[in-house]
Amino acid sequence: MKSAPHYYIGLMSGTSLDGIDAALVAIGRDTPPQLLGTLAAEMPDTLHEQLLHLCHAQEVSFAELAAAEDAFCRLQAEAVKALLTAQQLSPEQIQAVGSHGQTVEHAPDGHNGGPAYTLQLDNPSLLAELTGCTVVADFRRRDLAAGGQAAPLAQAFHQALFGRQEGEQLILNLGGFANLTWLPSNSKTPVTGFDTGPANVLLDAWFSKHQGGRFDQNGAWAASGNVDPELLERLLDAPFFQQPPPRSTGRELFHLPWLERHLAGHETPDDVQATLAELTAVSVAQGIQQLPFSHQGVTLITCGGGAHNADLMARLAAHLPFATFASPSSYGWPEDWIEAGAFAWLAHQRLHQLPGNLPSVTGARGPRVLGGVYAP
Numbered sequence: 001m002k003s004a005p006h007y008y009i010g011l012m013s014g015t016s017l018d019g020i021d022a023a024l025v026a027i028g029r030d031t032p033p034q035l036l037g038t039l040a041a042e043m044p045d046t047l048h049e050q051l052l053h054l055c056h057a058q059e060v061s062f063a064e065l066a067a068a069e070d071a072f073c074r075l076q077a078e079a080v081k082a083l084l085t086a087q088q089l090s091p092e093q094i095q096a097v098g099s100h101g102q103t104v105e106h107a108p109d110g111h112n113g114g115p116a117y118t119l120q121l122d123n124p125s126l127l128a129e130l131t132g133c134t135v136v137a138d139f140r141r142r143d144l145a146a147g148g149q150a151a152p153l154a155q156a157f158h159q160a161l162f163g164r165q166e167g168e169q170l171i172l173n174l175g176g177f178a179n180l181t182w183l184p185s186n187s188k189t190p191v192t193g194f195d196t197g198p199a200n201v202l203l204d205a206w207f208s209k210h211q212g213g214r215f216d217q218n219g220a221w222a223a224s225g226n227v228d229p230e231l232l233e234r235l236l237d238a239p240f241f242q243q244p245p246p247r248s249t250g251r252e253l254f255h256l257p258w259l260e261r262h263l264a265g266h267e268t269p270d271d272v273q274a275t276l277a278e279l280t281a282v283s284v285a286q287g288i289q290q291l292p293f294s295h296q297g298v299t300l301i302t303c304g305g306g307a308h309n310a311d312l313m314a315r316l317a318a319h320l321p322f323a324t325f326a327s328p329s330s331y332g333w334p335e336d337w338i339e340a341g342a343f344a345w346l347a348h349q350r351l352h353q354l355p356g357n358l359p360s361v362t363g364a365r366g367p368r369v370l371g372g373v374y375a376p
């Protein structure tokens with residue numbers, strides 16, 4: 001007998017700090033997770049600035065942390081309530097809300113010899129109180145405690161979503177950072193995945209500094225410049241790009257001062273933007289070329305905000321002539337909703353005491369049940 005699907009909400013606010021994505025997902029035993037509804041809550045400028053400051057400041061007060069966390073949590077709660085209203089659902093009909101929280105620092109290999117840590121601002125107690133829903137949160141730290149990178153985590157969800165398709169699949173998420181999933185055609189070969197490096201984070205920062213606004217629409221400004229091969233080579237020299245998986249990264253490594261340290265001084269701003277777009281494309285291509293399969297005819301499913309950037313996609317296509325590009329929309333999941341969907345699925349895994357991580361991806365000592373549960 002088939003079991004009825006249950007409803008979960010996934011909340012994701014990524015490293016781009018562009019907003020909170022809420023996805024309503026039906027999860028049943030016999031079918032892949034299904035996307036039923038979505039809601040995007042734009043990040044107000046004040047909260048965007050607060051969070052950006054927390055990501056990069058040398059010193060932060062507890063009061064600043066608390067204020068940002070509170071504002072962030074209230075925005076999440078509004079997103080959940082608006083999604084429930086739009087879908088005519090009550091909190092009792094939701095099994096759980098999976099909340100990623102806002103990453104403000106990620107140091108899975110420790111910092112200056114200190115302990116490994118990853119910090120997501122989140123207040124699942126307040127979120128449960130404000131929404132009346134069960135909340136599952138703190139997904140990353142159990143993987144870290146088991147010796148893993150705590151990121152990326154979406155690979156297990158990619159497997160649940162796309163793993164039933166024929167042949168090899170690559171899934172590329174182009175968010176603030178880019179991460180890759182390889183689903184081998186042979187189910188005995190473990191799934192591989194890792195962060196390839198920056199995707200939009202440097203593009204956004206450089207655009208904002210020189211053009212104003214949050215991002216370079218369709219990569220038009222990048223397309224107007226020329227790649228500076230010497231700058232590209234200096235950027236690609238960063239040790240992260242040589243590091244074997246498991247690997248994950250964040251704003252700690254790739255930020256505006258890091259870029260500016262590599263400039264010779266004669267580059268024009270549009271050429272720098274073109275070079276940054278090329279850096280994303282080349283680092284993704286290098287990540288794919290390292291994978292042990294024939295590459296020919298592989299399907300590459302692209303998701304995340306960078307999938308809307310025509311210039312970036314053209315650069316990727318030029319470096320990956322063997323791949324057939326596909327949109328996840330053909331599987332019922334538009335590109336912007338995969339990550340939020342992942343956290344709905346991870347909440348389901350937690351409630352069913354099932355593992356959420358893939359040790360072959362994060363490097364953890366074994367599969368682990370991720371996250372804590374906060375009753376309404």
Ligand SMILES: Nc1ncnc2c1ncn2[C@@H]1O[C@H](COP(=O)(O)OP(=O)(O)OP(=O)(O)O)[C@@H](O)[C@H]1O
Nearest residue numbers: 014015016175176177200215218304305306308309
């Ligand atoms: N039309 C577009 N043209 C160019 N870039 C775009 C477009 N739409 C979105 N983006 C880029 O996508 C970014 C947002 O992507 P996304 O929401 O996937 O990031 P994220 O979830 O914050 O990141 P991460 O996956 O690293 O956590 C924007 O900051 C912008 O750089």
Ligand SMILES: CC(=O)N[C@H]1[C@@H]2OC[C@@H](O2)[C@@H](O)[C@@H]1O[C@H](C)C(=O)O
Nearest residue numbers: 015103106151152153154175177339
């Ligand atoms: C520490 C952290 O928040 N990492 C994010 C970030 O954004 C993309 C990439 O870097 C990935 O490692 C991860 O997010 C997705 C959701 C993941 O864990 O799969």
